[in-house]
Amino acid sequence: MDFSHYAPLWGEALLTALAVLVVLLGSLMKDSGKLMGYLSAAGIVAALAIVANTLTIAKPAIFFFDTVSVDALSQFFKAVFLIVSLLVVIASLSKYTGKGADVYYALLLFATVGMMVVASSVDLVTLFVGFELASLSTYALAAFDKSKKNLEAAMKYFIFGSVSSAFMLFGFSLLYGMTGSTKLADIAAASLGNFGPATLVALLFVIAGFAFKMALVPFHMWAPDTYEGAPALVSAMLAAGSKKMGFAAAFRVLLIGLIALRMEWYLAFAILAAVTMTLGNLAACWQDNVRRILAYSSIAQAGYIAIGFVVVGAAYGAAPVTAFNGLAVPAAQLGIAGALLLILGHALMKTGAFIGTAQVASMVSASSEKDPDDISNYAGLAQRAPITAFCMLIFMFALAGIPPTAGYIGKFVLFSSAIYSGLLWLAVIAILNSALSLVYYLRIISYMYLKEPAGPKVSEPKGYVVALVLTLIAVVWIGVFPQSFVDWALQAAAVLLPQ
Amino acid sequence: MIANAISLMIIVPLIGALVSFFAGSKAKFVALLASLIPLVLSLQMYMEFDKTSKIMQFVESYNWVPTLGVKYTVGVDGIGFPLLFLSTIVTVLVIIYSWGETKKPNQYFALLLLNEVGVLGVFTALDFFLFYIFWEIVLIPMFFLIGSWGGPRKDYAAIKFFIYTHVASLVMLLAIFALYFTYQLPDGSRTFDMLTLLQATSDKTIFPTSLLNIIFAGLLLGFLVKMPAFPFHTWLPDAHVEAPTAGSVVLAALLLKMGGYGLFRVIMPMLPNVDKAFVTIIAIIAVLSIVYGAFMALAQKDIKKLVAYSSVSHMGFVTLGAVAFTWMSIQGAMFQQFSHGIITCVLFMSAGTIQHVVGTRVIADLGGLADRMPKFAVLMMAGFMASLGLPGMSGFVAEFMVLTGSYPTLPTYTIIVVFLSVATTAAYHLWAMQKAMFGPILKKYMNVHDPHSYELFSMAMIIVLTLIFGIQPGLITDMMGTAATQLMEPVVTLTQMGVI
Numbered sequence: 001m002d003f004s005h006y007a008p009l010w011g012e013a014l015l016t017a018l019a020v021l022v023v024l025l026g027s028l029m030k031d032s033g034k035l036m037g038y039l040s041a042a043g044i045v046a047a048l049a050i051v052a053n054t055l056t057i058a059k060p061a062i063f064f065f066d067t068v069s070v071d072a073l074s075q076f077f078k079a080v081f082l083i084v085s086l087l088v089v090i091a092s093l094s095k096y097t098g099k100g101a102d103v104y105y106a107l108l109l110f111a112t113v114g115m116m117v118v119a120s121s122v123d124l125v126t127l128f129v130g131f132e133l134a135s136l137s138t139y140a141l142a143a144f145d146k147s148k149k150n151l152e153a154a155m156k157y158f159i160f161g162s163v164s165s166a167f168m169l170f171g172f173s174l175l176y177g178m179t180g181s182t183k184l185a186d187i188a189a190a191s192l193g194n195f196g197p198a199t200l201v202a203l204l205f206v207i208a209g210f211a212f213k214m215a216l217v218p219f220h221m222w223a224p225d226t227y228e229g230a231p232a233l234v235s236a237m238l239a240a241g242s243k244k245m246g247f248a249a250a251f252r253v254l255l256i257g258l259i260a261l262r263m264e265w266y267l268a269f270a271i272l273a274a275v276t277m278t279l280g281n282l283a284a285c286w287q288d289n290v291r292r293i294l295a296y297s298s299i300a301q302a303g304y305i306a307i308g309f310v311v312v313g314a315a316y317g318a319a320p321v322t323a324f325n326g327l328a329v330p331a332a333q334l335g336i337a338g339a340l341l342l343i344l345g346h347a348l349m350k351t352g353a354f355i356g357t358a359q360v361a362s363m364v365s366a367s368s369e370k371d372p373d374d375i376s377n378y379a380g381l382a383q384r385a386p387i388t389a390f391c392m393l394i395f396m397f398a399l400a401g402i403p404p405t406a407g408y409i410g411k412f413v414l415f416s417s418a419i420y421s422g423l424l425w426l427a428v429i430a431i432l433n434s435a436l437s438l439v440y441y442l443r444i445i446s447y448m449y450l451k452e453p454a455g456p457k458v459s460e461p462k463g464y465v466v467a468l469v470l471t472l473i474a475v476v477w478i479g480v481f482p483q484s485f486v487d488w489a490l491q492a493a494a495v496l497l498p499q
Numbered sequence: 500m501i502a503n504a505i506s507l508m509i510i511v512p513l514i515g516a517l518v519s520f521f522a523g524s525k526a527k528f529v530a531l532l533a534s535l536i537p538l539v540l541s542l543q544m545y546m547e548f549d550k551t552s553k554i555m556q557f558v559e560s561y562n563w564v565p566t567l568g569v570k571y572t573v574g575v576d577g578i579g580f581p582l583l584f585l586s587t588i589v590t591v592l593v594i595i596y597s598w599g600e601t602k603k604p605n606q607y608f609a610l611l612l613l614n615e616v617g618v619l620g621v622f623t624a625l626d627f628f629l630f631y632i633f634w635e636i637v638l639i640p641m642f643f644l645i646g647s648w649g650g651p652r653k654d655y656a657a658i659k660f661f662i663y664t665h666v667a668s669l670v671m672l673l674a675i676f677a678l679y680f681t682y683q684l685p686d687g688s689r690t691f692d693m694l695t696l697l698q699a700t701s702d703k704t705i706f707p708t709s710l711l712n713i714i715f716a717g718l719l720l721g722f723l724v725k726m727p728a729f730p731f732h733t734w735l736p737d738a739h740v741e742a743p744t745a746g747s748v749v750l751a752a753l754l755l756k757m758g759g760y761g762l763f764r765v766i767m768p769m770l771p772n773v774d775k776a777f778v779t780i781i782a783i784i785a786v787l788s789i790v791y792g793a794f795m796a797l798a799q800k801d802i803k804k805l806v807a808y809s810s811v812s813h814m815g816f817v818t819l820g821a822v823a824f825t826w827m828s829i830q831g832a833m834f835q836q837f838s839h840g841i842i843t844c845v846l847f848m849s850a851g852t853i854q855h856v857v858g859t860r861v862i863a864d865l866g867g868l869a870d871r872m873p874k875f876a877v878l879m880m881a882g883f884m885a886s887l888g889l890p891g892m893s894g895f896v897a898e899f900m901v902l903t904g905s906y907p908t909l910p911t912y913t914i915i916v917v918f919l920s921v922a923t924t925a926a927y928h929l930w931a932m933q934k935a936m937f938g939p940i941l942k943k944y945m946n947v948h949d950p951h952s953y954e955l956f957s958m959a960m961i962i963v964l965t966l967i968f969g970i971q972p973g974l975i976t977d978m979m980g981t982a983a984t985q986l987m988e989p990v991v992t993l994t995q996m997g998v999i
Binding site: 324325402404408413415416419420427428431432434435438439442446449450482483487 | 568647
């Protein structure tokens with residue numbers, strides 16, 4: 001049998017094999033935590049190289065009886081997931097080295113594989129399997145440090161996650177019942193209009209299922225508790241990776257499978273987006289725990305990203321009346337591209353920010369009664385841990401959308417697409433929210449830079465520093481040289497639209 | 500002429516900022532060098548600047564994000580060059596004035612240089628995308644200057660400054676988007692090119708008045724907040740009172756000018772095509788800023804706050820001159836930008852020096868300082884005289900031109916200004932001066948003495964400049980006159996100019 005046909009999927013295969021190997025070796029060898037970390041990092045880099053090979057694949061490659069598609073969109077998301085998990089692994093090298101670390105890395109790898117499967121799946125069952133693989137791995141990861149807080153966070157995450165999976169699955173089953181197929185292309189081809197209210201119920205369940213993962217208000221309750229309670233590096237994976245998986249799935253299912261219902265989900269997302277960003281930002285202003293602030297900020301960012309759906313709903317099928325640099329780009333494509341850029345940017349910024357919180361928490365002495373993530377621990381961070389503080393500073397500005405950073409480029413393209421498609425009201429809300437978010441980002445910055453240090457200077461663990469600096473470079477690089485990223489996102493966005 | 504002069508002027512302080520950040524106690528030397536190079540370049544540019552030419556000069560244009568129609572385009576004309584010149588001068592003098600800074604000097608000087616990068620970028624960018632980036636970059640150094648080196652309420656002031664002006668910038672960004680998405684180049688592609696978009700706004704078929712009104716209002720808000728004009732000025736007194744002296748100087752001398760620059764570069768070419776009600780609105784805002792600023796200054800107890808309100812008042816003249824739309828008023832308004840930019844330096848430096856020599860800025864607690872600080876008193880007096888509009892100094896020329904030029908088109912407003920502000924302005928300057936510096940010296944101040952020579956040097960240099968430009972305003976108003984002529988005609992794009 002010729003396996004070279006499956007070359008675009010070797011990345012997934014490699015990581016799966018590696019995850020099994022890590023568990024096996026880990027149980028055979030003693031004190032192999034660090035080695036397993038390096039092994040995982042190497043595997044992810046290799047997978048990234050494989051994905052990079054097909055980054056802008058022109059014609060989608062379809063596998064396994066039309067259930068898995070390798071196209072520009074799937075590769076975009078896979079690249080995001082792999083980068084996030086690489087950064088998390090690098091940072092973890094400074095923390096998870098002892099007993100049980102092999103399991104940690106194996107779970108991270110499994111979660112990554114699950115997300116990659118979701119990114120590629122064009123079939124509801126495949127998608128669900130990928131979703132669950134990623135979710136189950138992250139449930140375990142959320143409790144990995146086995147502290148009381150960990151367990152509570154993981155429990156909440158697990159319960160909410162299972163309920164959302166159930167919702168999603170129920171929605172899928174309705175769709176299957178109505179159309180007789182689980183393939184998105186078939187669902188799109190079936191005339192869903194004939195089924196009356198049942199389609200709406202299906203849509204409602206599907207959106208609710210995804211919205212839990214994406215943490216859109218009112219399905220966001222679990223996020224602050226989980227991001228606060230889980231180990232900080234796992235929170236990075238959750239906010240930056242697992243959450244984006246929700247978007248990857250929603251893009252495929254709604255924009256390809258359920259595009260006929262766009263007038264319905266368009267409205268739902270318009271409301272979800274506006275409410276999510278406003279509530280997320282407002283709630284973040286009242287928090288004293290930095291990880292909770294980041295959690296709410298991540299909820300708000302999900303609200304911005306959801307604008308992408310609204311733009312598509314509003315402008316789908318409209319003729320490409322514009323041209324950029326001679327390219328005809330419909331508003332819908334620009335909207336998706338903006339959402340993708342923000343997903344990429346947010347994944348980087350949030351990973352960085354959570355790694356930063358891990359560094360700060362490690363500086364707080366274990367005996368202290370104080371909450372290790374309390375904002376008062378950030379006082380004078382610029383003097384205590386200058387590299388961490390500087391990276392955090394840039395991430396905060398980037399999250400707030402200050403140029404020239406990745407966060408700015410994403411928002412720029414996304415908000416402009418909203419205006420382009422006539423959604424001025426939404427763009428205004430988004431921009432006001434963007435300004436509101438400065439309140440809490442500046443608060444963290446002012447603690448780090450303007451307050452007297454809360455303790456002596458500390459040494460910054462190498463793993464954290466490497467991960468932070470890499471993230472920093474990426475965030476600024478995308479901001480200063482956005483050209484290739486904009487083109488890439490536009491290409492990925494084109495996959496979702498009729499040619 | 501060195502090729503890419505403008506880019507070089509932007510890059511040198513940027514590199515300088517990085518180097519001084521890591522230079523420790525040597526930072527001030529690095530900073531001085533990194534700020535002198537742009538000054539030399541701008542002097543060289545001044546020599547080569549064609550004052551009669553209406554086209555953009557020293558233009559550089561490169562593709563940046565072609566997919567989105569974004570270019571890196573910089574260039575200067577009679578509107579931008581005087582401010583670029585001002586920025587390079589002020590930065591050098593501020594760095595000299597701050598020579599004795601001991602608190603985290605490496606960061607301090609790095610921020611001053613970073614600030615220069617931002618303002619130079621704003622005054623030269625000819626692409627809205629680029630313009631907006633520089634516009635926002637400026638916020639960051641100023642946030643830290645206020646927040647790290649500021650007074651007791653520095654956190655509040657820094658955050659208020661950042662958020663207030665950022666909100667206004669975002670509104671401006673929305674308006675930029677609207678311009679961008681409404682206009683297409685003949686080949687169908689989009690552009691952020693400022694001149695092309697501004698030229699297109701005069702085309703009623705592309706930009707109907709109703710749409711243009713909204714865009715115009717968004718842009719105007721962005722600029723008025725930065726200037727700042729009444730009633731959007733409330734961030735300014737807080738920022739100034741808490742900022743360190745160098746921060747205040749840069750804020751008043753350069754950052755406020757960004758708003759004024761926006762009026763000339765963006766607002767004025769659009770003004771003839773929008774609803775005429777805007778003229779009235781802007782004129783009222785201008786008059787209110789002038790009068791309100793002057794009266795508020797009169798009521799201040801803190802000398803620095805007094806100077807801050809005087810900025811509101813003086814920047815009102817810029818708005819008034821711009822909206823009056825006569826050749827002389829426009830030229831006067833531009834000159835007021837330049838002139839206020841240098842004069843305000845000496846005022847804030849005076850306030851700063853009083854603060855660190857005497858330990859208080861409350862006017863009522865001061866008295867007779869001239870006795871112990873004679874050199875300083877002379878310079879401060881000269882600065883205050885320049886600010887109140889003493890003939891022979893640049894402030895007089897600028898305000899005279901604005902008032903004379905505005906009378907034909909906006910007589911009522913001009914008369915209100917003359918009646919309500921001229922005497923008030925003189926009053927608060929003289930009152931503050933008299934109370935703080937003259938009269939019998941208070942016992943507790945027997946031991947104070949003149950400040951360091953570098954502080955006096957900076958102040959003296961500015962007084963010299965005020966005199967030079969007060970006696971020979973043509974040195975800089977010639978190019979402003981050309982720009983004013985140009986502003987009263989339709990915009991000419993870079994392509995039409997044949998520069999790219």
